[in-house]
Amino acid sequence: xxxxxxxxxxxxxxxxxxxxxxxxxxxxxxxxxxxxxxxxxxxxxxxxxxxxxxxxxxxxxxxxxxxxxxxxxxxxxxxxxxxxxxxxxxxxxxxxxxxxxxxxxxxxxxxxxxxxxxxxxxxxxxxxxxxxxx
Amino acid sequence: xxxxxxxxxxxxxxxxxxxxxxxxxxxxxxxxxxxxxxxxxxxxxxxxxxxxxxxxxxxxxxxxxxxxxxxxxxxxxxxxxxxxxxxxxxxxxxxxxxxxxxxxxxxxxxxxxxxxxxxxxxxxxxxxxxxxxx
DNA sequence: AAAAAATACCTTGACAGGCGAGGTATAGTA
DNA sequence: TACTATACCTCGCCTGTCAAGGTATTTTTT
Numbered sequence: 001x002x003x004x005x006x007x008x009x010x011x012x013x014x015x016x017x018x019x020x021x022x023x024x025x026x027x028x029x030x031x032x033x034x035x036x037x038x039x040x041x042x043x044x045x046x047x048x049x050x051x052x053x054x055x056x057x058x059x060x061x062x063x064x065x066x067x068x069x070x071x072x073x074x075x076x077x078x079x080x081x082x083x084x085x086x087x088x089x090x091x092x093x094x095x096x097x098x099x100x101x102x103x104x105x106x107x108x109x110x111x112x113x114x115x116x117x118x119x120x121x122x123x124x125x126x127x128x129x130x131x132x133x134x
Numbered sequence: 135x136x137x138x139x140x141x142x143x144x145x146x147x148x149x150x151x152x153x154x155x156x157x158x159x160x161x162x163x164x165x166x167x168x169x170x171x172x173x174x175x176x177x178x179x180x181x182x183x184x185x186x187x188x189x190x191x192x193x194x195x196x197x198x199x200x201x202x203x204x205x206x207x208x209x210x211x212x213x214x215x216x217x218x219x220x221x222x223x224x225x226x227x228x229x230x231x232x233x234x235x236x237x238x239x240x241x242x243x244x245x246x247x248x249x250x251x252x253x254x255x256x257x258x259x260x261x262x263x264x265x266x267x268x
Numbered sequence: 269a270a271a272a273a274a275t276a277c278c279t280t281g282a283c284a285g286g287c288g289a290g291g292t293a294t295a296g297t298a
Numbered sequence: 299t300a301c302t303a304t305a306c307c308t309c310g311c312c313t314g315t316c317a318a319g320g321t322a323t324t325t326t327t328t
Contacts, residue, residue, distance in 0.1 A: 026255050029167030029285075032314060034259060041263045051276055060261045070316045073278060078314090095275030096323045118263055121160050122256060125168060127194045129175045129252055163314075166285065185305055204287045207307060212285090229304030230294045 026065060035067065035075045037114040040084060043103040044111065049090070050076065050099065076101060084110055160199060169201065169209045171248040174218060177237040178245065183224065184210065184233065210235060218244055 042053050050072055058066035067075070079085045084107035090100045103111070176187050184206055192200040201209070213219045218241035224234045237245070 026251060026258060027167065028315065030251065030255050031259075032166050032285090033161065033163030034263065035314080038259075038262045045266070049276080057262060061258050062261070065258065068316045069277085070279085070318090071314075074314075074316090077278095094324055096277065096321090098276065115263060115265075117160060117164065118259065121164050124160060124195050124199065125172075125252065127196070128172045128191060129168065129249060131249075132179070162286065166314090169285080183305080202287045203306080204289090204308085205285080208285075208287085211307095227304085228295060230292090230306065232305065 031065075034118075035071060036079055036084070037111065037118070039072075039075055039079065040103055040107050040111040040114070043085060043101060043107070047100045047102045049101065053101075079107070083107075165199075168252075169205060170213055170218070171245065171252070173206075173209055173213065173235075174237055174241050174245040174248070177219060177235060177241070181234045181236045183235065187235075213241070217241075 038057060039053060042048065042056055045056075048056070050069075054066050054069075054072055076085070076087070080087055080101075083104060085101045085103055087099050087101050090098045092098075172191060173187060176182065176190055179190075182190070184203075188200050188203075188206055210219070210221070214221055214235075217238060219235045219237055221233050221235050224232045226232070
């Protein structure tokens with residue numbers, strides 16, 4: 001049993017396993033702000049449901065990173081309220097019922113903008129935090 | 135006079151001016167989690183004080199992006215409490231007194247780790263939000 | 269057949285970072 | 299004298315994250 005307050009928990013890192021046995025980590029706050037974009041991007045491959053989307057994300061991230069369930073469902077609700085995604089019930093497959101999500105036209109426009117923003121963010125942050133060479 | 139609630143304000147973007155007259159923007163939540171790293175990186179160029187650090191950041195970001203003062207001083211306090219930076223009063227220059235900050239050994243180690251993390255974050259987010267080519 | 273595990277969804281409450289709005293003090297300029 | 303620029307600081311709100319708790323269904327194990 002490990003005592004662990006909220007502050008310490010927030011400093012915990014997601015372990016990322018790299019090819020060759022190396023491991024790096026990304027803190028939760030770094031991913032903050034990208035949650036909605038990541039979900040929208042995943043839905044561009046077709047309709048999907050929470051559990052599957054999260055597994056897909058973990059897989060693409062190369063290992064241990066994935067959203068916490070509370071974060072995930074909060075994001076779905078936010079995205080649907082903002083008209084970025086639409087949901088419907090499906091009852092196929094094993095296990096419990098699934099709520100499927102589909103990206104909307106507005107969601108696609110948002111995703112396009114988010115991807116542009118990410119490209120820009122990389123440039124700006126590179127300029128701000130990498131070692132200056134000039 | 136424009137009515138503007140907090141929610142809308144948080145969705146506002148920092149305008150980034152690019153070479154050639156283009157402009158892009160980066161939302162505040164995207165920068166969240168990088169604040170401390172950006173400050174540490176700036177202090178690697180030598181001791182500096184809040185106002186100057188912020189101007190330096192705006193300049194490097196290519197234009198309009200900069201921390202809000204409340205964000206900046208909150209970060210200084212957090213960094214100093216965590217032993218990443220140390221402060222001392224200076225009274226040179228025009229205008230009011232200045233509190234200078236210096237990066238500590240611990241701060242340098244943290245910055246090195248943060249830079250590694252940023253490199254890793256770029257890879258992971260590229261895999262998660264860019265259009266898949268496979 | 270009962271227990272366990274896996275699948276799948278959801279809510280509550282607390283926390284930390286960002287920051288608008290407000291403040292203080294100093295020095296130079298109009 | 300008033301104004302502006304420099305420079306620092308605090309309060310309180312808002313939002314995203316997520317630990318901890320819950321529910322329901324199906325498959326697997328005992």
